[in-house]
Amino acid sequence: MSDAETADEQCQALTSGGERCTRPAQGDGFCYQHGPDDETIDDHQSEDSDMADNDSVSETEIGTVREKIRQVAADLIGRPLVSVVSVDRDRSRGEDNNEEGWVAAVEILERKSVPDTQDILGRYEITLDADHEITGYRRTHRYRRDDMDQDV
Template sequence: MAEADTNSADQCQALTGDGERCSRPAQDDGFCYQHDESDQTVSESQTAETEQDEQEQEQTEQEADDQEAQSAEMAADEATDPSDVDTSDVDGDDDIAGILAVRRTVESTAGQIVGHEFDGVSEITPLDDGWRAVVEVVERSAVPDTQDIIGRYEIELNEDGVVQGYRRLDRYRRGDTTAFE
């Protein structure tokens, strides 16, 4: 704090063209090398306000630094070591394995079933009696590829992953995002 008081006392008393206090260091007469007594000067109340503004700014910066440090500390305290997590009662592995198996089946057969180049799987949903997958295929290639015509197809599979049927849901141009908004 004493340093801020010293800095404002050592700062030029003249006002710049935009009405701000000159930021150059003052010489013995209270002005910098560019200003003198003929220039407009900062009043005592303005000097006090400037000092108070500087102190408030320093305090705000210090508070922000303290909050950052506290947030980092909290994040470090909340971090969980993966080896500490008990996964013995998690039975999701079977569901994931089932979805992955359906995905592999759909990826390998969708192009053949639909008769177009396979582009991607956008959805896999379990049903009571099997699975439902939504895939995208390139129905017509174009240059540039943003003009490709993409078909979205629904493929139904039984519980064993055998394809039961399919149908086209819709078609869109690859670069057309308005269809999904």
């Protein structure tokens, strides 16, 4: 399945934290929790394109980092990858180190349950250096798939 097909099958709504909902979309483009009245990614595309003009990071480089994360996350953490939630420049290296790396947030299936709304997911941060080599990872949060109060 291509990234375009995956994106079309992902809910279009934004969460309260401003991130795209990671749940699968139904026929109307929204998950069971969201609907057309919710704020969507389309509402922010013009803002995102304005920010992209001001940022020196190309979409190609972000795509390269995202693909690297998709390839290694499951093996690195030892559990199935659910989704890549975000990819950002890692600016936490301080002023002394001019070489910026990358940080990606991913959701990992930690425990499969029936029904799947009771699955336990883990949110992990994976860090990469400027050459896209993995430098570390850590779990930042654990929650049930249906946890509507998550702000991670």
